[in-house]
Amino acid sequence: MLKRLRENKSSQGTLLALPTTLWMLALLIIPLLLTLLVSFGKRSPDGDVIYSFSLDNYVRLFGYSTDCDSGQTSCFNPLYVQILWRSLTLAFNTTALVILLAYPLAYFIARADPKRRNTFLFLVLIPLWTNFVIRVYAWMMLLRKEGAINIVAGWVATHIFHVQFQPLELLFTPGAVLVGMVYEFLPFMILPIYTSLEKIETSLYEAAADLGANSIKTFLRVTLPLSMPGVVAGTILVFIPVMGTFIVSDILGGRQVILVGNLIQRQFLDARDPTFGSAASLILMVMTLIVTYFYTRKFGFGEEIVVA
Amino acid sequence: MNPHRRSPFVLTATGLVYFFLYAPILMLVLYSFNASRANVTFEGFIPKFSDRIVMEGSLVKSSPCGPFHWFCELSKNRDVGSAARNTLTVAFVATIVSTIIGTMAALALQRYDFKLKPFSQLSLYIPIVIPEIVMGIGILTLFSQLFGIINNALGLEGASRLSLGLGTVIVSHIAFMVPFVTLVVQARLQGFDKSFEEAAMDLGANEWTTFRRITFPMILPGVLSGALLAFTLSLDDFVITFFTNGPGSTTLPIYVYGLLRRIITPQVNALSTVWITIVFIVVLLLQIIQSREQKQN
Numbered sequence: 018m019l020k021r022l023r024e025n026k027s028s029q030g031t032l033l034a035l036p037t038t039l040w041m042l043a044l045l046i047i048p049l050l051l052t053l054l055v056s057f058g059k060r061s062p063d064g065d066v067i068y069s070f071s072l073d074n075y076v077r078l079f080g081y082s083t084d085c086d087s088g089q090t091s092c093f094n095p096l097y098v099q100i101l102w103r104s105l106t107l108a109f110n111t112t113a114l115v116i117l118l119a120y121p122l123a124y125f126i127a128r129a130d131p132k133r134r135n136t137f138l139f140l141v142l143i144p145l146w147t148n149f150v151i152r153v154y155a156w157m158m159l160l161r162k163e164g165a166i167n168i169v170a171g172w173v174a175t176h177i178f179h180v181q182f183q184p185l186e187l188l189f190t191p192g193a194v195l196v197g198m199v200y201e202f203l204p205f206m207i208l209p210i211y212t213s214l215e216k217i218e219t220s221l222y223e224a225a226a227d228l229g230a231n232s233i234k235t236f237l238r239v240t241l242p243l244s245m246p247g248v249v250a251g252t253i254l255v256f257i258p259v260m261g262t263f264i265v266s267d268i269l270g271g272r273q274v275i276l277v278g279n280l281i282q283r284q285f286l287d288a289r290d291p292t293f294g295s296a297a298s299l300i301l302m303v304m305t306l307i308v309t310y311f312y313t314r315k316f317g318f319g320e321e322i323v324v325a
Numbered sequence: 326m327n328p329h330r331r332s333p334f335v336l337t338a339t340g341l342v343y344f345f346l347y348a349p350i351l352m353l354v355l356y357s358f359n360a361s362r363a364n365v366t367f368e369g370f371i372p373k374f375s376d377r378i379v380m381e382g383s384l385v386k387s388s389p390c391g392p393f394h395w396f397c398e399l400s401k402n403r404d405v406g407s408a409a410r411n412t413l414t415v416a417f418v419a420t421i422v423s424t425i426i427g428t429m430a431a432l433a434l435q436r437y438d439f440k441l442k443p444f445s446q447l448s449l450y451i452p453i454v455i456p457e458i459v460m461g462i463g464i465l466t467l468f469s470q471l472f473g474i475i476n477n478a479l480g481l482e483g484a485s486r487l488s489l490g491l492g493t494v495i496v497s498h499i500a501f502m503v504p505f506v507t508l509v510v511q512a513r514l515q516g517f518d519k520s521f522e523e524a525a526m527d528l529g530a531n532e533w534t535t536f537r538r539i540t541f542p543m544i545l546p547g548v549l550s551g552a553l554l555a556f557t558l559s560l561d562d563f564v565i566t567f568f569t570n571g572p573g574s575t576t577l578p579i580y581v582y583g584l585l586r587r588i589i590t591p592q593v594n595a596l597s598t599v600w601i602t603i604v605f606i607v608v609l610l611l612q613i614i615q616s617r618e619q620k621q622n
């Protein structure tokens with residue numbers, strides 16, 4: 018048998034890939050199918066799942082309550098649609114802001130003296146490797162009424178503009194969640210953009226200059242198109258996790274900013290309705306897959322994703 | 326044209342972004358030396374060393390550890406100790422397993438054709454393109470249904486009932502780490518010059534010797550960077566752990582999250598400072614090793 022295995026390339030490949038494939042089957046594919054199954058189910062009074070085939074959870078998610086005959090005039094409840102829309106727009110805004118902030122920094126590092134590049138990259142890695150939860154905590158401290166931002170703003174207001182200063186309510190606002198998300202995911206954009214910028218040969222810039230292009234034209238016609246793989250990879254690394262993250266909104270948004278991640282988490286822990294949570298989770302997955310599909314079809318799948 | 330010439334716009338933007346990245350971290354570190362237990366405003370450093378802790382209201386006036394009071398308190402905190410142990414146990418075990426099976430899968434996907442290949446490749450891409458929470462609640466559903474069935478079928482009672490714990494955390498961590506290991510090693514294998522292996526075979530080495538003496542040393546840097554990536558992903562993970570941990574298997578991120586929802590003393594800051602310092606040292610060492618390797622080549 019060992020001899021047959023030695024000659025059969027196909028079974029060698031299968032055998033090598035088997036542990037990983039089984040692991041992914043058991044802990045990814047089967048859980049996803051279970052989620053689908055549960056999402057069609059109903060919640061029993063004590064929070065368990067009654068398997069059935071009902072679309073109630075999806076109907077509820079898209080705004081129509083199923084107990085309409087209980088005398089309500091309007092059954093449409095936009096709450097969950099609003100949550101989905103809020104998550105989607107937040108993910109778009111975060112990604113756009115992160116690109117705007119990451120690009121100049123990545124450009125700076127890529128064009129810096131090669132001897133210093135590692136130091137500048139090192140400075141990007143430290144915040145990236147500092148724990149996610151700790152980074153949210155830092156913003157919680159900064160944004161508080163007594164936090165550093167209010168202290169600085171208060172000092173500027175009273176000493177420079179000589180006006181009365183009321184501490185700003187910054188925490189538990191949509192803005193706080195946006196800033197927190199941008200902060201959390203910024204390094205994930207810097208690294209892939211840097212990688213693709215670094216690959217551009219200096220001779221291309223020289224050629225562009227020789228042909229009479231000014232620096233703006235060089236940027237638009239040479240640098241930007243050649244760095245697109247990095248931007249695409251970074252977008253995938255930022256957009257998808259932002260869609261599903263619930264800690265940032267939990268800590269910085271409080272009860273004011275509820276995202277689809279918070280909705281799902283609460284169904285599994287507080288509200289104890291796993292069937293509704295499963296439906297929301299699948300809709301979240303479908304939304305990210307649709308956006309990623311159209312985005313990568315337009316710009317290609319960034320291979321720089323590996324480096325980050 | 327000087328390629329290192331920098332426009333004032335790029336310089337200003339770079340400065341601001343670095344400030345944005347570091348200001349929150351530095352402030353976090355500063356507050357870990359806060360004399361105020363309430364930790365709402367910074368009330369200065371703890372000025373004096375003394376045999377015992379002297380408090381005045383919520384202000385620490387002196388402590389056996391002086392300004393490092395909160396670090397000493399942290400070291401006495403048993404919950405932090407057990408959370409740190411859990412975090413490291415999970416990270417080490419999950420990294421070893423995912424590096425081994427992930428490297429095997431990378432070799433298979435890059436070198437062989439087999440029926441399962443499209444399915445294997447697809448299942449490795451999925452965790453990258455779906456939000457972590459989707460995977461997290463899927464795994465939670467799997468374990469709760471599976472454990473329910475087993476516990477009922479075997480009539481397990483009390484402590485012998487299967488429940489969420491370190492085991493479920495480790496198994497789930499491996500599932501989200503393997504795709505990253507495989508991708509990194511696959512990328513390394515893509516640029517691989519096969520002529521070395523062919524030469525070894527021509528000289529009479531069998532497949533195992535060729536793998537041991539040629540292939541493995543050549544892909545080792547890729548395997549190591551895959552393992553390192555997996556290790557950091559595990560240390561940092563919040564979402565998957567959140568849904569798969571049980572009593573007694575709390576990791577540091579979960580522990581910190583729990584604290585943020587209750588009262589926050591400067592101990593949390595001290596913990597953050599320790600974490601940041603360790604990250605700083607580890608990344609620095611890696612950079613030094615890397616630049617040495619570059620010089621050698």
